[in-house]
Amino acid sequence: MRLGLIGFGNIALTLLGQLAETLDAPLEHLTVLSLPEMEAETEARLKGDFASVAREAVVVTDARELLAHRPGLVVECAGHAAVVAHVPPVLHAGIDVVIVSIGALSDAALEAELRAAAIAGGSRLILPAGAVGGIDLLAALGAAGGLEVRYRGSKPPLAWSGTPAEQALDLGALSEAVTFFTGTAREAARDFPKNANVAATLALAGAGFEATHVELVADPAAPGNVHEYSVVSPLAKYSMRIENLPSAGNAKTSVSTVYSVLREIRNRIGPVAI
Ligand SMILES: NC(=O)c1ccc[n+]([C@@H]2O[C@H](COP(=O)([O-])OP(=O)(O)OC[C@H]3O[C@@H](n4cnc5c(N)ncnc54)[C@H](O)[C@@H]3O)[C@@H](O)[C@H]2O)c1
Structure with a gap:
């Protein structure tokens, strides 16, 4: 496989480590699109720590250069600004893109632009x-309509530092769980953009951004990043609770996210997709 990666942070580094451990053979080619100021450091790490991941690896700093290396699949793991800057031209060029920063799609104009680019590029x-x-x-039930989706995201109080929760609560002093946000997935993404990925994923798969109900909770007893949601549809009802461990490189990112991206890549390479 010829793989393109946008971003070289926690998710990208963990993913490359997993690819090195789990692939039967190295990738044919790897292109990493990094920020210009990170180019030299990215190149050094790629040639050092990750030399065994791909037969050839290069670092680029814009989408035009990325496309010149003809990736068969591109994975974005860099954030909202990188989705805006780099993903439309890649889709336009006919290359599939796995987007990890799904919260970016709560921007309706960006979602429309990405859909149009994918249609234009096939x-x-x-x-x-x-x-x-x-x-x-959820996506299967969504096709039948009539969904009610309620999501509750809980984290230990200090994990909400740097968000508007900090103004509303004394995060360091909480002794019991407090729900500090109730609203739609669209409002959650607007107010908590760095914590919007799960609500956006549920909204896009199911009832949409306006009809997906979100609660955000600071909970001293939370064992990590906890995602709970319930779905009521005319066809089925279910509820889900996931307790995720934070990843070593970024406590805001659950480590299972990286495995979910690994699954997308393995499903492209292996004889069975599941
Ligand atoms: N879908 C999900 O459930 C989910 C879960 C966790 C994280 N995420 C998202 O994944 C993204 C990455 O997470 P992370 O933990 O790896 O973050 P991180 O901060 O560790 O890494 C981000 C990397 O992207 C690079 N970058 C930033 N802007 C760039 C640009 N314009 N062009 C190229 N590179 C750029 C940074 O230099 C850094 O290397 C975040 O947007 C996060 O919100 C999604």
């Missing part, structure tokens, strides 16, 4: 389950 925007699960069933 490519697909692939939205992995990320930190959550059960997306297969």
